[in-house]
Amino acid sequence: MTDADDLRRRTAELLAAHPPAITQRLDFLRARFDAGLAWVHFPKGLGGLDAPRSLQAVVDAELDAAGAPGNDPGRIGIGLGMAAPTILQFGTDEQKQRFLRPLWTGEEVWCQLFSEPGAGSDLAALATRAVREGESWIVDGQKVWTSSAHLARWAILIARTDPDVPKHRGISYFVCDMTDPGVEVRPLRQITGEAEFNEVFLTGVRIPDAHRLGEVGAGWKVAQTTLMNERVAIGGARTPREGGMIGIAAADWRARPELRTHDLHQRLLKLWVEAEVARLTGERLRQQLTKGQPGPEGSGMKLAFARLAQEISGWEVEFLAEDGLTYDDWTMRRPDGVDFTGREAGYRYLRAKGNSIEGGTSEVLLNIVAERVLGLPPEPRTDKDVAWKDLPR
Amino acid sequence: MTAETLPSSAPTPDPDLLYSEDEDALRAAVRSLLADRSDPATVLAGLESDIPYDTALWRALATEIGTAGLLVPEKLGGQGASAREAAVVLEELGRSVAPVPYLTSAVIAVTTLLGCDVDRAEVAEPLAGLAEGRTVGVLAVPLPTAPGGVPDPAVRADADGALTGRVTSVADATAAELLLVLAQGPDGPALYGVEATADGVRTETVTPLDLTRPLAHLTFDGARGRLLARGDRARTAVERALLTGAGLLASEQLGVAEWCLSETVRHTAERTQFGRPVGSFQALKHRMAALWLEVASARAAARHAADALATGSPDAAVAVAVAQAYCAPVAVRAAEECIQLHGGIGMTWEHPAHLFLKRAKSDELALGSPGRHREALAGLVGLSAP
Numbered sequence: 001m002t003d004a005d006d007l008r009r010r011t012a013e014l015l016a017a018h019p020p021a022i023t024q025r026l027d028f029l030r031a032r033f034d035a036g037l038a039w040v041h042f043p044k045g046l047g048g049l050d051a052p053r054s055l056q057a058v059v060d061a062e063l064d065a066a067g068a069p070g071n072d073p074g075r076i077g078i079g080l081g082m083a084a085p086t087i088l089q090f091g092t093d094e095q096k097q098r099f100l101r102p103l104w105t106g107e108e109v110w111c112q113l114f115s116e117p118g119a120g121s122d123l124a125a126l127a128t129r130a131v132r133e134g135e136s137w138i139v140d141g142q143k144v145w146t147s148s149a150h151l152a153r154w155a156i157l158i159a160r161t162d163p164d165v166p167k168h169r170g171i172s173y174f175v176c177d178m179t180d181p182g183v184e185v186r187p188l189r190q191i192t193g194e195a196e197f198n199e200v201f202l203t204g205v206r207i208p209d210a211h212r213l214g215e216v217g218a219g220w221k222v223a224q225t226t227l228m229n230e231r232v233a234i235g236g237a238r239t240p241r242e243g244g245m246i247g248i249a250a251a252d253w254r255a256r257p258e259l260r261t262h263d264l265h266q267r268l269l270k271l272w273v274e275a276e277v278a279r280l281t282g283e284r285l286r287q288q289l290t291k292g293q294p295g296p297e298g299s300g301m302k303l304a305f306a307r308l309a310q311e312i313s314g315w316e317v318e319f320l321a322e323d324g325l326t327y328d329d330w331t332m333r334r335p336d337g338v339d340f341t342g343r344e345a346g347y348r349y350l351r352a353k354g355n356s357i358e359g360g361t362s363e364v365l366l367n368i369v370a371e372r373v374l375g376l377p378p379e380p381r382t383d384k385d386v387a388w389k390d391l392p393r
Numbered sequence: 394m395t396a397e398t399l400p401s402s403a404p405t406p407d408p409d410l411l412y413s414e415d416e417d418a419l420r421a422a423v424r425s426l427l428a429d430r431s432d433p434a435t436v437l438a439g440l441e442s443d444i445p446y447d448t449a450l451w452r453a454l455a456t457e458i459g460t461a462g463l464l465v466p467e468k469l470g471g472q473g474a475s476a477r478e479a480a481v482v483l484e485e486l487g488r489s490v491a492p493v494p495y496l497t498s499a500v501i502a503v504t505t506l507l508g509c510d511v512d513r514a515e516v517a518e519p520l521a522g523l524a525e526g527r528t529v530g531v532l533a534v535p536l537p538t539a540p541g542g543v544p545d546p547a548v549r550a551d552a553d554g555a556l557t558g559r560v561t562s563v564a565d566a567t568a569a570e571l572l573l574v575l576a577q578g579p580d581g582p583a584l585y586g587v588e589a590t591a592d593g594v595r596t597e598t599v600t601p602l603d604l605t606r607p608l609a610h611l612t613f614d615g616a617r618g619r620l621l622a623r624g625d626r627a628r629t630a631v632e633r634a635l636l637t638g639a640g641l642l643a644s645e646q647l648g649v650a651e652w653c654l655s656e657t658v659r660h661t662a663e664r665t666q667f668g669r670p671v672g673s674f675q676a677l678k679h680r681m682a683a684l685w686l687e688v689a690s691a692r693a694a695a696r697h698a699a700d701a702l703a704t705g706s707p708d709a710a711v712a713v714a715v716a717q718a719y720c721a722p723v724a725v726r727a728a729e730e731c732i733q734l735h736g737g738i739g740m741t742w743e744h745p746a747h748l749f750l751k752r753a754k755s756d757e758l759a760l761g762s763p764g765r766h767r768e769a770l771a772g773l774v775g776l777s778a779p
Binding site for chain 2: 380
């Protein structure tokens with residue numbers, strides 16, 4: 001059994017064999033992966049040691065203390081948070097061997113080709129087609145809200161492989177090569193001024209059948225794993241007390257006594273309590289989820305995270321008075337990653353608006369909680385048993 | 394520009410926010426007893442009787458299951474458990490709004506005595522009585538008293554230990570045999586133990602908003618008290634008792650909220666209007682989903698407070714303030730949503746929802762309102778008022 005002491009010993013061995021001060025960053029990350037210290041809850045040989053997920057913190061703390069390089073999770077969040085758990089659960093041995101190591105080290109960036117102009121909350125209505133041609137699939141369609149598409153080597157993609165059955169049953173899940181000549185990426189400028197997201201046009205893109213994840217027609221089920229992990233990835237990061245947005249607001253309050261009002265004080269304390277309780281709720285969920293996949297409960301964390309991010313960042317702009325009236329830079333840029341608490345108050349306020357939309361709108365998440373956690377009866381669905389090709393569009 | 398320093402009390406590195414197997418077993422025993430003896434219809438029927446609490450239920454809960462002594466070490470006649478286990482009992486009592494003096498006697502009065510010198514017989518004897526559930530004791534403070542600033546005592550003691558003064562709105566005072574009274578003596582504050590039936594003690598019952606937690610005003614007119622502790626020790630004992638009470642009240646509030654949510658889900662999944670269960674409408678189910686998230690969050694906050702109290706964490710004051718500021722309004726909202734989403738039946742005396750609303754609203758005021766706890770937090774975490 002791998003325990004904390006064992007992990008400390010393995011970490012010390014890694015550091016001794018590859019001293020961070022004289023080791024190339026990528027060499028160190030590869031060695032860390034091969035030592036099973038990348039994500040300890042993953043299987044042996046795939047960057048892990050089959051250890052409890054909670055013990056990752058032990059490794060991270062030792063490596064931080066030794067000044068070891070990290071894999072820059074802000075840049076490869078989609079790979080780490082969404083592609084990797086899906087590949088682990090549904091991938092073949094060849095797929096796991098091929099994709100997971102460069103995914104974790106950041107050598108290969110991943111993006112997610114899910115949402116479409118006509119399939120947002122109703123994701124299962126997606127219209128991108130994948131047609132079988134020998135040992136390949138030919139993909140045509142349009143995807144949207146794709147972060148990191150301009151940097152990505154690979155994408156996780158869901159496409160319709162059978163239009164003659166109801167929408168949930170005719171979808172398959174693929175790994176798409178973003179260097180295929182049929183892939184065109186166009187930046188999508190947002191309310192923040194920058195283009196963190198993209199539109200992706202797929203025209204005659206060829207995907208080998210060996211890059212399919214899960215059975216033909218079972219893509220919806222595979223996608224559920226991705227989506228549940230996405231919600232945990234967005235709302236479930238472990239933070240210390242006063243971590244994230246509330247820490248910025250509290251620091252502002254302490255630094256600018258001249259801006260304080262009683263009303264802002266009352267609201268800050270309320271938000272502080274809610275942020276602390278959200279932190280504890282996430283901690284409790286993590287304690288429950290020592291290993292394995294997040295259940296629908298993870299959706300709740302994202303709901304709380306989005307609401308708090310929006311309220312706290314709105315509070316901050318208001319607190320800053322004159323400074324709240326300014327914005328750092330509206331220049332159209334394509335950032336390498338996303339940092340919800342980065343830049344200035346105005347950016348944080350605007351970026352937080354996306355938190356209740358991306359990865360499942362808060363309204364969809366409330367449906368999920370109501371129906372899958374509380375077991376309430378669903379809304380009547382008229383499209384459930386109709387072949388996708390016969391749905392009104 | 395003046396920068397305040399960050400608070401020194403960091404959260405306990407790894408608070409245990411789950412339930413242990415022993416805690417699950419304790420919950421099962423308490424829940425089965427309450428299902429048997431204290432279902433909402435029974436509680437409702439007993440409310441307008443003159444009996445202040447269900448004595449048979451109390452005996453079974455306190456003595457037979459042994460919950461009255463959870464906070465008391467075994468050598469002092471208790472079970473040697475901790476605030477974590479007492480919190481589980483309170484969750485179950487919240488779920489059933491059972492009219493028993495658990496919070497007041499087994500938590501607050503017991504913690505007060507534990508803060509005194511337990512090597513003295515004057516302290517150890519009444520403590521053993523409370524721990525075994527043989528006697529009910531209450532700390533004579535108004536129910537809304539918050540931790541973090543015990544007010545100057547309203548009662549005066551003369552050199553012989555004769556007490557004079559009046560304490561209003563004391564919870565479960567009518568059930569108590571032993572009153573713990575903080576009084577201003579000739580040499581400063583001191584804590585006295587007074588028999589509720591002693592000469593010079595008058596108990597006036599009050600008609601309470603929450604019929605499941607009786608209130609009374611206590612008047613002391615030369616009543617004899619036995620000195621239990623004096624000076625800072627007395628104040629600290631009372632302060633610790635109020636902090637423990639407030640922290641564990643969060644678990645009761647969690648139980649109240651849980652019952653309200655699960656009854657509302659059950660009702661709306663069964664109740665049909667417009668040809669479908671009303672719980673299938675998004676306008677309703679979103680409200681219940683939002684409430685579910687609040688209840689799940691309240692559980693984390695309440696467990697955190699219980700764990701901090703159980704481990705003697707230096708972060709306990711923050712954990713308790715957070716738990717109270719969060720859980721009190723959640724219980725109230727859950728009860729209010731329960732009534733609204735039940736429609737007309739929720740407004741009747743016959744349906745037990747009102748018992749939970751009354752308990753939730755009264756609990757919100759008890760041991761410090763949410764606003765009081767947020768104010769305390771401002772000082773604790775370095776976010777001063779303008």
